[in-house]
Amino acid sequence: MSTDVARLHQQLVNSLEQTGTLRTEPWRRAVESVPRHEFLRGGFFRRVPNAFPVAWQPVLEDSADWIRGCYTDESLVTQIANTIVPTDIRGDILREPTSSSTLPSLVVRMLEELRLEPGMTVLEIGTGTGYSTALLCARLGEGFVTSVEYDAEVAARAETALARVGMYPKLVTGDGLIGFAKGAPYDRVIATCGVRSVPREWIEQTRPGGEILTTVGGWLGASELTRLTVHDDGTASGPLLGGRASFMLARPQLPPPLGLLPDLSAGEEREAVIGAEALDDWTSRFVVQCAVPGGRRLAMERDGRQEDLLIDSDSGSSAALYQEAGRWTVRQHGPRALWDTAEDQLGRWNAAGAPEPARFTLRVTPEGQSYSW
Known part of the structure:
Protein backbone atom coordinates (compact mmCIF):
# COMPACT_ATOMS: atom_id res chain seq x y z
CA MET A 1 0.00 0.00 0.00
CA SER A 2 1.46 3.39 -0.99
CA THR A 3 2.11 6.10 1.58
CA ASP A 4 -0.78 8.24 0.30
CA VAL A 5 -3.23 5.33 0.39
CA ALA A 6 -2.10 4.34 3.88
CA ARG A 7 -2.54 7.94 5.06
CA LEU A 8 -6.07 8.19 3.61
CA HIS A 9 -6.96 4.81 5.09
CA GLN A 10 -5.75 5.83 8.54
CA GLN A 11 -7.61 9.15 8.32
CA LEU A 12 -10.84 7.24 7.67
CA VAL A 13 -10.20 4.92 10.63
CA ASN A 14 -9.47 7.89 12.90
CA SER A 15 -12.59 9.71 11.71
CA LEU A 16 -14.81 6.70 12.40
CA GLU A 17 -13.33 6.45 15.87
CA GLN A 18 -13.69 10.17 16.62
CA THR A 19 -17.37 10.18 15.68
CA GLY A 20 -18.06 7.23 17.97
CA THR A 21 -18.93 4.83 15.14
CA LEU A 22 -15.86 2.66 15.62
CA ARG A 23 -16.07 1.78 19.30
CA THR A 24 -14.10 -1.39 20.02
CA GLU A 25 -10.55 -2.51 19.46
CA PRO A 26 -11.37 -5.74 17.53
CA TRP A 27 -13.31 -3.78 14.93
CA ARG A 28 -10.65 -1.09 14.77
CA ARG A 29 -8.10 -3.76 13.90
CA ALA A 30 -10.46 -5.18 11.27
CA VAL A 31 -11.06 -1.79 9.60
CA GLU A 32 -7.34 -1.03 9.66
CA SER A 33 -6.55 -4.35 7.99
CA VAL A 34 -9.02 -4.12 5.08
CA PRO A 35 -8.18 -1.68 2.24
CA ARG A 36 -11.50 -0.37 0.90
CA HIS A 37 -10.03 0.63 -2.47
CA GLU A 38 -9.39 -3.02 -3.34
CA PHE A 39 -13.18 -3.47 -3.41
CA LEU A 40 -13.68 -0.50 -5.72
CA ARG A 41 -11.34 -1.51 -8.53
CA GLY A 42 -13.00 -0.55 -11.79
CA GLY A 43 -14.26 2.71 -10.32
CA PHE A 44 -17.55 4.01 -9.01
CA PHE A 45 -20.28 6.46 -9.99
CA ARG A 46 -20.66 9.85 -8.36
CA ARG A 47 -23.82 11.94 -8.49
CA VAL A 48 -23.55 14.95 -10.81
CA PRO A 49 -24.10 18.10 -8.72
CA ASN A 50 -27.31 20.05 -9.39
CA ALA A 51 -28.38 17.73 -12.21
CA PHE A 52 -32.10 17.25 -12.79
CA PRO A 53 -33.12 14.59 -13.42
CA VAL A 54 -30.50 12.85 -11.30
CA ALA A 55 -27.39 11.94 -13.29
CA TRP A 56 -24.32 9.85 -12.47
CA GLN A 57 -20.75 10.18 -13.71
CA PRO A 58 -18.07 7.45 -13.62
CA VAL A 59 -14.94 7.96 -11.53
CA LEU A 60 -12.28 5.55 -12.78
CA GLU A 61 -9.02 4.34 -11.29
CA ASP A 62 -6.98 6.65 -13.49
CA SER A 63 -8.72 9.66 -11.93
CA ALA A 64 -7.16 11.51 -9.01
CA ASP A 65 -10.58 11.53 -7.37
CA TRP A 66 -10.79 7.74 -7.28
CA ILE A 67 -8.49 6.92 -4.37
CA ARG A 68 -9.73 9.90 -2.33
CA GLY A 69 -13.31 8.78 -2.93
CA CYS A 70 -12.52 5.26 -1.77
CA TYR A 71 -11.58 6.59 1.66
CA THR A 72 -14.36 9.14 2.14
CA ASP A 73 -17.26 8.27 4.37
CA GLU A 74 -19.86 8.11 1.63
CA SER A 75 -21.79 5.49 -0.29
CA LEU A 76 -20.36 4.90 -3.75
CA VAL A 77 -22.57 3.57 -6.53
CA THR A 78 -20.92 0.65 -8.34
CA GLN A 79 -23.67 -0.53 -10.69
CA ILE A 80 -26.53 1.15 -12.52
CA ALA A 81 -29.60 -0.38 -14.17
CA ASN A 82 -28.60 -3.91 -13.03
CA THR A 83 -25.74 -4.28 -15.54
CA ILE A 84 -23.82 -1.03 -16.14
CA VAL A 85 -20.49 -0.54 -14.35
CA PRO A 86 -18.27 2.56 -14.46
CA THR A 87 -15.94 1.25 -17.16
CA ASP A 88 -18.90 0.74 -19.50
CA ILE A 89 -19.58 4.40 -20.25
CA ARG A 90 -18.10 7.84 -20.77
CA GLY A 91 -20.12 10.86 -19.77
CA ASP A 92 -23.24 10.94 -17.63
CA ILE A 93 -25.97 8.35 -17.15
CA LEU A 94 -29.53 8.94 -15.92
CA ARG A 95 -30.59 5.42 -14.91
CA GLU A 96 -31.24 4.15 -11.37
CA PRO A 97 -28.41 2.76 -9.16
CA THR A 98 -28.71 -0.95 -8.36
CA SER A 99 -25.59 -1.71 -6.31
CA SER A 100 -23.23 0.33 -4.16
CA SER A 101 -20.48 0.30 -1.57
CA GLN A 253 -39.01 -6.73 -2.72
CA LEU A 254 -38.78 -3.76 -5.08
CA PRO A 255 -42.16 -2.26 -6.08
CA PRO A 256 -43.87 -3.54 -9.21
CA PRO A 257 -44.46 -1.19 -12.15
CA LEU A 258 -47.27 1.23 -11.37
CA GLY A 259 -49.25 0.45 -14.50
CA LEU A 260 -52.50 2.35 -14.98
CA LEU A 261 -53.41 4.78 -12.21
CA PRO A 262 -56.80 4.37 -10.57
CA ASP A 263 -59.70 6.66 -11.48
CA LEU A 264 -58.68 9.71 -9.45
CA SER A 265 -62.15 11.24 -9.69
CA ALA A 266 -63.75 8.24 -7.97
CA GLY A 267 -64.16 7.70 -4.26
CA GLU A 268 -65.57 9.47 -1.24
CA GLU A 269 -64.26 12.77 0.09
CA ARG A 270 -63.98 13.94 3.68
CA GLU A 271 -62.00 16.51 5.60
CA ALA A 272 -58.63 15.04 6.57
CA VAL A 273 -57.64 15.15 10.22
CA ILE A 274 -53.95 14.86 9.23
CA GLY A 275 -52.59 16.35 6.02
CA ALA A 276 -50.10 15.07 3.47
CA GLU A 277 -47.24 16.85 5.26
CA ALA A 278 -47.10 13.76 7.45
CA LEU A 279 -45.46 12.06 4.47
CA ASP A 280 -42.66 14.66 4.39
CA ASP A 281 -41.26 13.82 7.83
CA TRP A 282 -39.07 10.70 8.05
CA THR A 283 -40.49 9.28 11.27
CA SER A 284 -44.18 9.97 10.60
CA ARG A 285 -43.69 8.55 7.10
CA PHE A 286 -42.21 5.42 8.68
CA VAL A 287 -45.30 5.20 10.94
CA VAL A 288 -47.60 5.44 7.90
CA GLN A 289 -45.49 2.84 6.14
CA CYS A 290 -45.97 0.44 9.07
CA ALA A 291 -49.73 0.77 8.60
CA VAL A 292 -49.74 0.73 4.79
CA PRO A 293 -46.70 -1.41 3.86
CA GLY A 294 -47.67 -1.50 0.18
CA GLY A 295 -48.07 2.28 -0.03
CA ARG A 296 -46.39 4.45 -2.65
CA ARG A 297 -46.55 8.22 -2.91
CA LEU A 298 -47.02 10.30 -6.04
CA ALA A 299 -47.45 14.04 -6.52
CA MET A 300 -49.50 15.35 -9.42
CA GLU A 301 -51.31 18.39 -10.77
CA ARG A 302 -55.05 17.85 -11.08
CA ASP A 303 -57.85 20.37 -11.65
CA GLY A 304 -55.36 23.18 -11.22
CA ARG A 305 -54.13 22.06 -7.80
CA GLN A 306 -51.41 19.88 -6.31
CA GLU A 307 -52.56 16.50 -5.06
CA ASP A 308 -50.61 13.99 -3.01
CA LEU A 309 -51.57 10.47 -3.99
CA LEU A 310 -51.03 7.41 -1.81
CA ILE A 311 -51.48 4.17 -3.74
CA ASP A 312 -51.52 0.73 -2.13
CA SER A 313 -50.02 -1.75 -4.57
CA ASP A 314 -51.26 -4.65 -2.46
CA SER A 315 -54.99 -3.78 -2.59
CA GLY A 316 -55.23 -1.33 -5.49
CA SER A 317 -56.69 1.31 -3.15
CA SER A 318 -55.82 4.99 -3.32
CA ALA A 319 -56.08 8.15 -1.26
CA ALA A 320 -55.69 11.61 -2.82
CA LEU A 321 -55.06 14.59 -0.54
CA TYR A 322 -55.27 18.27 -1.45
CA GLN A 323 -55.30 21.51 0.47
CA GLU A 324 -57.63 24.48 0.00
CA ALA A 325 -57.90 27.53 2.26
CA GLY A 326 -55.63 25.86 4.79
CA ARG A 327 -57.81 22.73 5.10
CA TRP A 328 -56.95 19.26 3.89
CA THR A 329 -59.40 17.05 2.02
CA VAL A 330 -58.90 13.37 1.28
CA ARG A 331 -60.63 11.34 -1.42
CA GLN A 332 -60.39 7.58 -0.91
CA HIS A 333 -61.16 4.82 -3.39
CA GLY A 334 -60.87 1.04 -3.39
CA PRO A 335 -61.39 -1.81 -0.94
CA ARG A 336 -59.20 -0.24 1.74
CA ALA A 337 -59.58 3.26 3.22
CA LEU A 338 -55.87 4.05 3.17
CA TRP A 339 -55.91 7.42 4.86
CA ASP A 340 -58.26 6.20 7.59
CA THR A 341 -55.66 3.52 8.34
CA ALA A 342 -52.79 6.04 8.21
CA GLU A 343 -54.57 8.56 10.44
CA ASP A 344 -55.42 5.86 12.98
CA GLN A 345 -51.78 4.76 13.19
CA LEU A 346 -50.50 8.35 13.33
CA GLY A 347 -53.09 9.20 15.99
CA ARG A 348 -51.93 6.39 18.27
CA TRP A 349 -48.32 7.38 17.72
CA ASN A 350 -49.05 11.06 18.49
CA ALA A 351 -51.04 10.06 21.59
CA ALA A 352 -47.94 8.22 22.83
CA GLY A 353 -45.93 11.44 22.52
CA ALA A 354 -44.61 10.89 18.97
CA PRO A 355 -41.68 8.73 20.14
CA GLU A 356 -38.55 8.43 18.04
CA PRO A 357 -37.95 5.09 16.27
CA ALA A 358 -35.35 4.11 18.89
CA ARG A 359 -38.33 3.52 21.22
CA PHE A 360 -40.10 1.19 18.75
CA THR A 361 -40.13 -2.59 19.05
CA LEU A 362 -40.59 -4.95 16.11
CA ARG A 363 -42.11 -8.40 16.57
CA VAL A 364 -42.10 -11.03 13.82
CA THR A 365 -44.33 -14.12 14.01
CA PRO A 366 -45.53 -16.66 11.44
CA GLU A 367 -48.59 -14.42 10.96
CA GLY A 368 -46.54 -11.33 10.05
CA GLN A 369 -44.77 -8.45 11.72
CA SER A 370 -45.99 -5.65 13.96
CA TYR A 371 -44.58 -2.56 15.66
CA SER A 372 -45.23 -1.17 19.13
CA TRP A 373 -43.96 1.89 20.97
Whole structure:
Protein backbone atom coordinates (compact mmCIF):
# COMPACT_ATOMS: atom_id res chain seq x y z
CA MET A 1 0.00 0.00 0.00
CA SER A 2 1.46 3.39 -0.99
CA THR A 3 2.11 6.10 1.58
CA ASP A 4 -0.78 8.24 0.30
CA VAL A 5 -3.23 5.33 0.39
CA ALA A 6 -2.10 4.34 3.88
CA ARG A 7 -2.54 7.94 5.06
CA LEU A 8 -6.07 8.19 3.61
CA HIS A 9 -6.96 4.81 5.09
CA GLN A 10 -5.75 5.83 8.54
CA GLN A 11 -7.61 9.15 8.32
CA LEU A 12 -10.84 7.24 7.67
CA VAL A 13 -10.20 4.92 10.63
CA ASN A 14 -9.47 7.89 12.90
CA SER A 15 -12.59 9.71 11.71
CA LEU A 16 -14.81 6.70 12.40
CA GLU A 17 -13.33 6.45 15.87
CA GLN A 18 -13.69 10.17 16.62
CA THR A 19 -17.37 10.18 15.68
CA GLY A 20 -18.06 7.23 17.97
CA THR A 21 -18.93 4.83 15.14
CA LEU A 22 -15.86 2.66 15.62
CA ARG A 23 -16.07 1.78 19.30
CA THR A 24 -14.10 -1.39 20.02
CA GLU A 25 -10.55 -2.51 19.46
CA PRO A 26 -11.37 -5.74 17.53
CA TRP A 27 -13.31 -3.78 14.93
CA ARG A 28 -10.65 -1.09 14.77
CA ARG A 29 -8.10 -3.76 13.90
CA ALA A 30 -10.46 -5.18 11.27
CA VAL A 31 -11.06 -1.79 9.60
CA GLU A 32 -7.34 -1.03 9.66
CA SER A 33 -6.55 -4.35 7.99
CA VAL A 34 -9.02 -4.12 5.08
CA PRO A 35 -8.18 -1.68 2.24
CA ARG A 36 -11.50 -0.37 0.90
CA HIS A 37 -10.03 0.63 -2.47
CA GLU A 38 -9.39 -3.02 -3.34
CA PHE A 39 -13.18 -3.47 -3.41
CA LEU A 40 -13.68 -0.50 -5.72
CA ARG A 41 -11.34 -1.51 -8.53
CA GLY A 42 -13.00 -0.55 -11.79
CA GLY A 43 -14.26 2.71 -10.32
CA PHE A 44 -17.55 4.01 -9.01
CA PHE A 45 -20.28 6.46 -9.99
CA ARG A 46 -20.66 9.85 -8.36
CA ARG A 47 -23.82 11.94 -8.49
CA VAL A 48 -23.55 14.95 -10.81
CA PRO A 49 -24.10 18.10 -8.72
CA ASN A 50 -27.31 20.05 -9.39
CA ALA A 51 -28.38 17.73 -12.21
CA PHE A 52 -32.10 17.25 -12.79
CA PRO A 53 -33.12 14.59 -13.42
CA VAL A 54 -30.50 12.85 -11.30
CA ALA A 55 -27.39 11.94 -13.29
CA TRP A 56 -24.32 9.85 -12.47
CA GLN A 57 -20.75 10.18 -13.71
CA PRO A 58 -18.07 7.45 -13.62
CA VAL A 59 -14.94 7.96 -11.53
CA LEU A 60 -12.28 5.55 -12.78
CA GLU A 61 -9.02 4.34 -11.29
CA ASP A 62 -6.98 6.65 -13.49
CA SER A 63 -8.72 9.66 -11.93
CA ALA A 64 -7.16 11.51 -9.01
CA ASP A 65 -10.58 11.53 -7.37
CA TRP A 66 -10.79 7.74 -7.28
CA ILE A 67 -8.49 6.92 -4.37
CA ARG A 68 -9.73 9.90 -2.33
CA GLY A 69 -13.31 8.78 -2.93
CA CYS A 70 -12.52 5.26 -1.77
CA TYR A 71 -11.58 6.59 1.66
CA THR A 72 -14.36 9.14 2.14
CA ASP A 73 -17.26 8.27 4.37
CA GLU A 74 -19.86 8.11 1.63
CA SER A 75 -21.79 5.49 -0.29
CA LEU A 76 -20.36 4.90 -3.75
CA VAL A 77 -22.57 3.57 -6.53
CA THR A 78 -20.92 0.65 -8.34
CA GLN A 79 -23.67 -0.53 -10.69
CA ILE A 80 -26.53 1.15 -12.52
CA ALA A 81 -29.60 -0.38 -14.17
CA ASN A 82 -28.60 -3.91 -13.03
CA THR A 83 -25.74 -4.28 -15.54
CA ILE A 84 -23.82 -1.03 -16.14
CA VAL A 85 -20.49 -0.54 -14.35
CA PRO A 86 -18.27 2.56 -14.46
CA THR A 87 -15.94 1.25 -17.16
CA ASP A 88 -18.90 0.74 -19.50
CA ILE A 89 -19.58 4.40 -20.25
CA ARG A 90 -18.10 7.84 -20.77
CA GLY A 91 -20.12 10.86 -19.77
CA ASP A 92 -23.24 10.94 -17.63
CA ILE A 93 -25.97 8.35 -17.15
CA LEU A 94 -29.53 8.94 -15.92
CA ARG A 95 -30.59 5.42 -14.91
CA GLU A 96 -31.24 4.15 -11.37
CA PRO A 97 -28.41 2.76 -9.16
CA THR A 98 -28.71 -0.95 -8.36
CA SER A 99 -25.59 -1.71 -6.31
CA SER A 100 -23.23 0.33 -4.16
CA SER A 101 -20.48 0.30 -1.57
CA THR A 102 -22.21 1.54 1.58
CA LEU A 103 -20.66 4.41 3.50
CA PRO A 104 -18.11 2.96 5.94
CA SER A 105 -19.67 4.60 9.01
CA LEU A 106 -22.93 2.68 8.45
CA VAL A 107 -21.08 -0.56 7.70
CA VAL A 108 -19.02 -0.24 10.87
CA ARG A 109 -21.99 0.85 12.98
CA MET A 110 -23.89 -2.27 11.92
CA LEU A 111 -20.93 -4.54 12.59
CA GLU A 112 -20.49 -3.05 16.07
CA GLU A 113 -24.25 -3.52 16.69
CA LEU A 114 -23.96 -7.19 15.67
CA ARG A 115 -22.35 -8.00 19.04
CA LEU A 116 -20.04 -10.66 17.67
CA GLU A 117 -17.77 -12.88 19.71
CA PRO A 118 -14.99 -15.20 18.45
CA GLY A 119 -16.32 -18.53 17.23
CA MET A 120 -19.70 -17.19 16.12
CA THR A 121 -21.01 -17.98 12.65
CA VAL A 122 -22.49 -15.22 10.49
CA LEU A 123 -24.76 -15.23 7.46
CA GLU A 124 -24.46 -12.00 5.48
CA ILE A 125 -27.28 -11.12 3.08
CA GLY A 126 -25.91 -8.96 0.26
CA THR A 127 -22.22 -9.41 -0.49
CA GLY A 128 -22.09 -6.27 -2.65
CA THR A 129 -18.50 -5.24 -3.28
CA GLY A 130 -17.30 -7.65 -0.58
CA TYR A 131 -15.94 -4.93 1.72
CA SER A 132 -18.22 -5.73 4.68
CA THR A 133 -17.63 -9.44 4.04
CA ALA A 134 -13.90 -8.81 4.35
CA LEU A 135 -14.38 -6.96 7.64
CA LEU A 136 -16.33 -9.94 8.99
CA CYS A 137 -13.54 -12.28 7.87
CA ALA A 138 -10.93 -10.08 9.52
CA ARG A 139 -12.89 -10.17 12.78
CA LEU A 140 -13.96 -13.84 12.87
CA GLY A 141 -11.94 -15.74 10.29
CA GLU A 142 -13.20 -16.67 6.83
CA GLY A 143 -14.43 -20.10 7.93
CA PHE A 144 -17.13 -18.49 10.08
CA VAL A 145 -18.58 -16.25 7.34
CA THR A 146 -21.17 -17.09 4.68
CA SER A 147 -22.33 -14.37 2.30
CA VAL A 148 -25.17 -14.46 -0.25
CA GLU A 149 -25.41 -12.14 -3.27
CA TYR A 150 -28.40 -11.98 -5.62
CA ASP A 151 -26.57 -10.58 -8.67
CA ALA A 152 -24.15 -13.04 -10.29
CA GLU A 153 -21.92 -10.34 -11.81
CA VAL A 154 -21.72 -8.44 -8.51
CA ALA A 155 -20.92 -11.72 -6.74
CA ALA A 156 -18.12 -12.51 -9.21
CA ARG A 157 -16.50 -9.09 -8.71
CA ALA A 158 -16.72 -9.49 -4.93
CA GLU A 159 -15.12 -12.93 -5.07
CA THR A 160 -12.24 -11.51 -7.12
CA ALA A 161 -11.77 -8.61 -4.70
CA LEU A 162 -11.82 -10.89 -1.66
CA ALA A 163 -9.26 -13.20 -3.26
CA ARG A 164 -7.11 -10.16 -4.00
CA VAL A 165 -6.82 -9.49 -0.25
CA GLY A 166 -6.41 -13.21 0.55
CA MET A 167 -9.87 -13.97 1.94
CA TYR A 168 -11.99 -16.98 0.94
CA PRO A 169 -15.30 -17.10 2.85
CA LYS A 170 -18.26 -19.20 1.73
CA LEU A 171 -19.85 -17.19 -1.11
CA VAL A 172 -23.27 -18.06 -2.48
CA THR A 173 -25.06 -16.60 -5.50
CA GLY A 174 -28.82 -16.65 -5.02
CA ASP A 175 -31.81 -15.05 -3.35
CA GLY A 176 -30.66 -13.84 0.04
CA LEU A 177 -34.26 -13.59 1.22
CA ILE A 178 -34.27 -17.40 1.55
CA GLY A 179 -30.90 -17.38 3.29
CA PHE A 180 -28.60 -20.40 2.97
CA ALA A 181 -30.02 -23.36 4.83
CA LYS A 182 -27.02 -25.65 4.24
CA GLY A 183 -24.90 -23.60 6.62
CA ALA A 184 -27.54 -23.16 9.33
CA PRO A 185 -27.96 -22.57 12.16
CA TYR A 186 -26.13 -19.26 12.39
CA ASP A 187 -25.36 -17.19 15.47
CA ARG A 188 -25.92 -13.96 13.59
CA VAL A 189 -27.61 -12.83 10.38
CA ILE A 190 -26.81 -9.39 8.96
CA ALA A 191 -28.43 -7.86 5.88
CA THR A 192 -26.79 -5.14 3.81
CA CYS A 193 -29.99 -4.63 1.82
CA GLY A 194 -33.30 -3.29 3.08
CA VAL A 195 -36.41 -5.43 3.48
CA ARG A 196 -40.11 -4.63 3.72
CA SER A 197 -40.64 -7.65 5.95
CA VAL A 198 -38.19 -9.94 7.74
CA PRO A 199 -38.14 -13.32 5.94
CA ARG A 200 -39.19 -16.39 7.87
CA GLU A 201 -36.15 -18.22 6.51
CA TRP A 202 -33.78 -15.88 8.36
CA ILE A 203 -35.49 -16.67 11.64
CA GLU A 204 -35.54 -20.41 10.93
CA GLN A 205 -31.82 -20.39 10.09
CA THR A 206 -30.80 -18.50 13.25
CA ARG A 207 -30.28 -20.47 16.44
CA PRO A 208 -32.55 -19.57 19.40
CA GLY A 209 -30.88 -16.70 21.22
CA GLY A 210 -29.13 -15.63 18.03
CA GLU A 211 -29.70 -12.24 16.47
CA ILE A 212 -30.71 -10.74 13.14
CA LEU A 213 -29.58 -7.23 12.19
CA THR A 214 -31.34 -5.63 9.23
CA THR A 215 -32.97 -2.46 8.00
CA VAL A 216 -36.74 -2.54 7.64
CA GLY A 217 -38.48 -0.08 5.37
CA GLY A 218 -40.76 0.12 2.40
CA TRP A 219 -41.85 1.93 -0.71
CA LEU A 220 -42.39 5.27 1.06
CA GLY A 221 -38.63 5.48 1.51
CA ALA A 222 -38.25 5.56 5.31
CA SER A 223 -36.23 2.77 6.90
CA GLU A 224 -34.74 1.91 10.28
CA LEU A 225 -32.16 -0.50 11.63
CA THR A 226 -33.44 -3.26 13.91
CA ARG A 227 -31.80 -5.99 15.98
CA LEU A 228 -34.04 -8.99 16.54
CA THR A 229 -33.48 -11.83 18.97
CA VAL A 230 -34.76 -15.23 17.80
CA HIS A 231 -36.87 -17.12 20.36
CA ASP A 232 -37.47 -20.83 20.95
CA ASP A 233 -41.03 -20.57 19.59
CA GLY A 234 -39.84 -19.45 16.15
CA THR A 235 -40.67 -15.78 16.64
CA ALA A 236 -38.24 -12.86 16.81
CA SER A 237 -38.43 -9.46 18.44
CA GLY A 238 -36.26 -6.52 19.28
CA PRO A 239 -35.80 -2.78 19.19
CA LEU A 240 -35.31 -0.39 16.35
CA LEU A 241 -31.91 1.20 16.83
CA GLY A 242 -32.64 4.66 15.41
CA GLY A 243 -30.36 6.68 13.17
CA ARG A 244 -32.25 6.38 9.86
CA ALA A 245 -30.17 3.61 8.33
CA SER A 246 -30.92 3.25 4.65
CA PHE A 247 -30.09 0.56 2.10
CA MET A 248 -31.40 -0.33 -1.33
CA LEU A 249 -34.31 -2.73 -0.97
CA ALA A 250 -33.69 -6.37 -1.78
CA ARG A 251 -34.47 -6.74 -5.47
CA PRO A 252 -37.30 -9.27 -5.02
CA GLN A 253 -39.01 -6.73 -2.72
CA LEU A 254 -38.78 -3.76 -5.08
CA PRO A 255 -42.16 -2.26 -6.08
CA PRO A 256 -43.87 -3.54 -9.21
CA PRO A 257 -44.46 -1.19 -12.15
CA LEU A 258 -47.27 1.23 -11.37
CA GLY A 259 -49.25 0.45 -14.50
CA LEU A 260 -52.50 2.35 -14.98
CA LEU A 261 -53.41 4.78 -12.21
CA PRO A 262 -56.80 4.37 -10.57
CA ASP A 263 -59.70 6.66 -11.48
CA LEU A 264 -58.68 9.71 -9.45
CA SER A 265 -62.15 11.24 -9.69
CA ALA A 266 -63.75 8.24 -7.97
CA GLY A 267 -64.16 7.70 -4.26
CA GLU A 268 -65.57 9.47 -1.24
CA GLU A 269 -64.26 12.77 0.09
CA ARG A 270 -63.98 13.94 3.68
CA GLU A 271 -62.00 16.51 5.60
CA ALA A 272 -58.63 15.04 6.57
CA VAL A 273 -57.64 15.15 10.22
CA ILE A 274 -53.95 14.86 9.23
CA GLY A 275 -52.59 16.35 6.02
CA ALA A 276 -50.10 15.07 3.47
CA GLU A 277 -47.24 16.85 5.26
CA ALA A 278 -47.10 13.76 7.45
CA LEU A 279 -45.46 12.06 4.47
CA ASP A 280 -42.66 14.66 4.39
CA ASP A 281 -41.26 13.82 7.83
CA TRP A 282 -39.07 10.70 8.05
CA THR A 283 -40.49 9.28 11.27
CA SER A 284 -44.18 9.97 10.60
CA ARG A 285 -43.69 8.55 7.10
CA PHE A 286 -42.21 5.42 8.68
CA VAL A 287 -45.30 5.20 10.94
CA VAL A 288 -47.60 5.44 7.90
CA GLN A 289 -45.49 2.84 6.14
CA CYS A 290 -45.97 0.44 9.07
CA ALA A 291 -49.73 0.77 8.60
CA VAL A 292 -49.74 0.73 4.79
CA PRO A 293 -46.70 -1.41 3.86
CA GLY A 294 -47.67 -1.50 0.18
CA GLY A 295 -48.07 2.28 -0.03
CA ARG A 296 -46.39 4.45 -2.65
CA ARG A 297 -46.55 8.22 -2.91
CA LEU A 298 -47.02 10.30 -6.04
CA ALA A 299 -47.45 14.04 -6.52
CA MET A 300 -49.50 15.35 -9.42
CA GLU A 301 -51.31 18.39 -10.77
CA ARG A 302 -55.05 17.85 -11.08
CA ASP A 303 -57.85 20.37 -11.65
CA GLY A 304 -55.36 23.18 -11.22
CA ARG A 305 -54.13 22.06 -7.80
CA GLN A 306 -51.41 19.88 -6.31
CA GLU A 307 -52.56 16.50 -5.06
CA ASP A 308 -50.61 13.99 -3.01
CA LEU A 309 -51.57 10.47 -3.99
CA LEU A 310 -51.03 7.41 -1.81
CA ILE A 311 -51.48 4.17 -3.74
CA ASP A 312 -51.52 0.73 -2.13
CA SER A 313 -50.02 -1.75 -4.57
CA ASP A 314 -51.26 -4.65 -2.46
CA SER A 315 -54.99 -3.78 -2.59
CA GLY A 316 -55.23 -1.33 -5.49
CA SER A 317 -56.69 1.31 -3.15
CA SER A 318 -55.82 4.99 -3.32
CA ALA A 319 -56.08 8.15 -1.26
CA ALA A 320 -55.69 11.61 -2.82
CA LEU A 321 -55.06 14.59 -0.54
CA TYR A 322 -55.27 18.27 -1.45
CA GLN A 323 -55.30 21.51 0.47
CA GLU A 324 -57.63 24.48 0.00
CA ALA A 325 -57.90 27.53 2.26
CA GLY A 326 -55.63 25.86 4.79
CA ARG A 327 -57.81 22.73 5.10
CA TRP A 328 -56.95 19.26 3.89
CA THR A 329 -59.40 17.05 2.02
CA VAL A 330 -58.90 13.37 1.28
CA ARG A 331 -60.63 11.34 -1.42
CA GLN A 332 -60.39 7.58 -0.91
CA HIS A 333 -61.16 4.82 -3.39
CA GLY A 334 -60.87 1.04 -3.39
CA PRO A 335 -61.39 -1.81 -0.94
CA ARG A 336 -59.20 -0.24 1.74
CA ALA A 337 -59.58 3.26 3.22
CA LEU A 338 -55.87 4.05 3.17
CA TRP A 339 -55.91 7.42 4.86
CA ASP A 340 -58.26 6.20 7.59
CA THR A 341 -55.66 3.52 8.34
CA ALA A 342 -52.79 6.04 8.21
CA GLU A 343 -54.57 8.56 10.44
CA ASP A 344 -55.42 5.86 12.98
CA GLN A 345 -51.78 4.76 13.19
CA LEU A 346 -50.50 8.35 13.33
CA GLY A 347 -53.09 9.20 15.99
CA ARG A 348 -51.93 6.39 18.27
CA TRP A 349 -48.32 7.38 17.72
CA ASN A 350 -49.05 11.06 18.49
CA ALA A 351 -51.04 10.06 21.59
CA ALA A 352 -47.94 8.22 22.83
CA GLY A 353 -45.93 11.44 22.52
CA ALA A 354 -44.61 10.89 18.97
CA PRO A 355 -41.68 8.73 20.14
CA GLU A 356 -38.55 8.43 18.04
CA PRO A 357 -37.95 5.09 16.27
CA ALA A 358 -35.35 4.11 18.89
CA ARG A 359 -38.33 3.52 21.22
CA PHE A 360 -40.10 1.19 18.75
CA THR A 361 -40.13 -2.59 19.05
CA LEU A 362 -40.59 -4.95 16.11
CA ARG A 363 -42.11 -8.40 16.57
CA VAL A 364 -42.10 -11.03 13.82
CA THR A 365 -44.33 -14.12 14.01
CA PRO A 366 -45.53 -16.66 11.44
CA GLU A 367 -48.59 -14.42 10.96
CA GLY A 368 -46.54 -11.33 10.05
CA GLN A 369 -44.77 -8.45 11.72
CA SER A 370 -45.99 -5.65 13.96
CA TYR A 371 -44.58 -2.56 15.66
CA SER A 372 -45.23 -1.17 19.13
CA TRP A 373 -43.96 1.89 20.97
